[in-house]
């Protein structure tokens with residue numbers, strides 16, 4: 787990775803804001819929306835995501851965006867790369883036959899679902915989200931994709947909360963996660 791790439795990451799990092807005690811006491815909440823309210827930051831981040839995918843995951847056929855903040859990035863990169871965009875949503879929001887998986891959050895638990903027919907066996911997928919905390923969400927998404935027969939190439943997130951060690955807890959992605967800012 788060249789200086790130019792690192793400089794762009796440093797610039798993006800400077801735009802990220804965090805809020806203590808949101809949504810619960812003790813949580814330091816990293817807010818992607820504060821950064822992308824600025825147009826130049828949108829362009830910068832989009833460019834970094836696409837550049838990272840082209841370099842690290844050149845053969846993926848679809849990006850899988852995780853509700854809800856992951857959707858911002860999955861459609862944008864899918865459109866630029868000309869590949870599929872598949873949503874993974876919280877319980878009860880997707881029509882048709884779905885596969886579900888319950889998982890733990892940094893705060894609380896949740897259920898993710900994917901439409902059974904949205905991913906064909908062997909499809910090479912990249913999971914994309916705004917943030918990796920405990921890794922539970924990405925892990926759940928990976929399990930869903932694998933139950934559909936998809937091949938999960940890795941995970942791309944904008945922010946990694948390294949102190950929570952989500953990467954090491956995630957057996958599927960330990961060596962295959964890529965992050966933009968950490």
Ligand SMILES: O=P(O)(O)OC[C@H]1O[C@H](OP(=O)(O)OP(=O)(O)O)[C@H](O)[C@@H]1O
Nearest residue numbers: 853854855891892918919920921922923
């Ligand atoms: O690594 P984890 O501990 O699983 O946490 C990370 C997840 O938590 C946040 O989503 P949230 O469930 O708050 O939903 P939102 O994007 O709709 O705000 C974030 O956008 C990730 O998806």
Ligand SMILES: Nc1ncnc2[nH]cnc12
Nearest residue numbers: 814815816817892917919
């Ligand atoms: N600390 C955090 N900031 C923003 N989103 C999160 N999702 C889980 N933990 C989070």
